[in-house]
Amino acid sequence: MTPNSSSGPGRRPGRSSSPRAATGRSAAPRRKPGGPSSSGKSTGKPAAKAPRPTERKPERQPERKGGRKPTAKVGRPVSASHSTGLLPQYAPARTRPVVSQTSAQRFAAKVRARRRRRVLITTSIVLVLLAGGWGAIFSPWATVEQVEIAGLDRVKETDVRAAAETELGHSLLLARTAEVGGRVEQLRLVKNVQVSRAWPGTLRVEVTEREPVAALPSSRVAGNSTSGTGRGEMLMVQLVDDEGVVVETRPARSTPKGLPRIDVALGQKQSVENLRATLAVRNGLPKNLDDRLTAIGTSSPDGIWLKLAAPLKNAPKRTVLVQWGDSENGAQKAEVLTALLRQKARTYDVRAPEMPSIAS
Template identity: 35%
Template sequence: MARNRTALSLQERARKAFARRQRARRWLTWRYIVGGTAAVLLLGFGIYALYFSSWLRAEGVELIGNDLVDDKQVLAAAEVPTGDQLVQIDLGSIEKRVKSLAAVKSVDVSRKWPHDIRIEIVERVPIAVLDRGTKVVALDADGNAFPAPQRARDGLPRVKVGAGADRDALREGAAVVAALDGEVAELVDHVEVRTVDEILLHLRDGRLVRWGSADQSEDKAAVLLDLLGQKATTYDVSVPGAPTTR
């Protein structure tokens, strides 16, 4: 009898253990089902929020860094499709359009959740005024010409270009202007750019400086300061190691 009771007890424990394992498997299965369903619902909600709801639509534009170019010009160029889903707006196209503005050196466009597009601009820095006869624009150190308000052009040296001056020549002229120290710059009325290798400084008192190219501009400026003490109408510092006057 005792042996039978022991056998029954072992069988009962085995059945209970089996039942517990079955319940654990069912619970694990339900956990997977519930977890998977929740993940699908969450994904669906995210897709709806990003692509279809009004919660994440573009409503405004934040502009950073523009001074030479006013807000209206940037917004007109950007053509941000307000009202569209923020996630679907083509940031690269906006960036390309804003970059087409001559005064813009670089631009970064990003989403500012939940409702804005951020446009961060780095503008060109004017170092001279380019006189094209009927039109006056600003010039940066890389020789790029761009429109700028009068307040940004005031006090900057003038650059005039000859008929034979191409983009490379303009870049050389800008490099010469950038290299002029304050003492020399104060004497200059305007810089004339004829070709890459023929750049002239017209001084305020009527004297002429043959500068040559932008190479060794710092040396040329130092030599010129010494030469200006000599009476002459023309100073040639195109070869700073062998300057001449006449």
């Protein structure tokens, strides 16, 4: 046995050349609690087990509002006074307001100023509307002071004024222009009327009179003295417009130049229908045919005929006869007749415009 060996009990272990000895730690094994001693001696009684330290469970702390549990601090046990709430609870410090009192006052002042401005604008608009309404209805310059009439030739001005001057003294804005126009249109020679307001204080009436388009021989005859020795008879004609309304009655010899004659037998059963059909054809003729028209007539609504001046330089008074038929397809018949007139003939038949014919 060497001097450095550590086999005997009670001896201090000597230095060894093992790596454990080099670290400075003891090479003796650790004792287990309750196990046999390293000396190898046994007392005969089992060794008592060392009591385990009791584990203390942390007490539950009251949950905060919002459902979030407080996080336990690591490494520091919670004392009984803190867990049971024995320590006084201090209120949180009062936070500083976001808007200062000065800012709130400025904001309230702006709101009041905006409200006053809105009330002032509304009041001004209402006053302006009231003033404008009073000026347009009750002011003197908005009252009907005079009536202007235009477009009269055959119609008497006194008749028109009698129908329009009922509005004198009334408000120009509230003048009953429709009623005035209706009363003026009741005059026989008035075809159309337009009533308008002209500021200040003027009611304007524009009349469109009926114009004659044909001369209708009248069944009425008038006596006429010749040289003061006897009495004779003279045929009269009625000048009618495009609607058949009689505009004027005069002697046949004083018929206006260029006005065609209508040969329709009056007083018969279909005289009104014949006259309307003849006027419909007369109003639908193009200008090249209307300028050459000398007479138009019918004995039935589908038997209308025309007399046109022939395009002959040597015989300007010569006329040609055109069998027109009814008043349907007027544009097509006029186009076909214009083409046929290039051929010399006495009679032109366009009653069937698809199959026209001429006769010498």
